Amino acid sequence: QVQLVESGGGLVQAGGSLRLSCAASGRTFSSYAMGWFRQAPGKEREFVARISGSGSLTLYADSVKGRFTISRDNAKNTMYLQMNSLKPEDTAVYYCAAARNLYHITAITPRPDYWGQGTQVTVSS
Numbered sequence: 001q002v003q004l005v006e007s008g009g010g011l012v013q014a015g016g017s018l019r020l021s022c023a024a025s026g027r028t029f030s031s032y033a034m035g036w037f038r039q040a041p042g043k044e045r046e047f048v049a050r051i052s053g054s055g056s057l058t059l060y061a062d063s064v065k066g067r068f069t070i071s072r073d074n075a076k077n078t079m080y081l082q083m084n085s086l087k088p089e090d091t092a093v094y095y096c097a098a099a100r101n102l103y104h105i106t107a108i109t110p111r112p113d114y115w116g117q118g119t120q121v122t123v124s125s
Contacts, residue, residue: 009119
């Protein structure tokens, strides 16, 4: 069983930055691919970014490419999402996810093994 706890959300002005963290329980963190998803009010949950267990492979949604950076520290069992140049349309609840199969963290029919509870990010204009 893996428990995921997000933190770092908050209110920020457009153009600002935030760094989200996702802390994972357990001793097999590096064996899981990790990812971030988000859900805005009235919209479906969407893929944001993913990272392989070793951290060598990353993938981003086009909407955040060049502005967001996903990373992980396996020694600390923690994944991060550095968000720069934030826009009002980035406002959403951000969820972290873990999967043994990297390709289960995807934009189409995501099937992670575990989800976090989410953290709210609000970007004001």
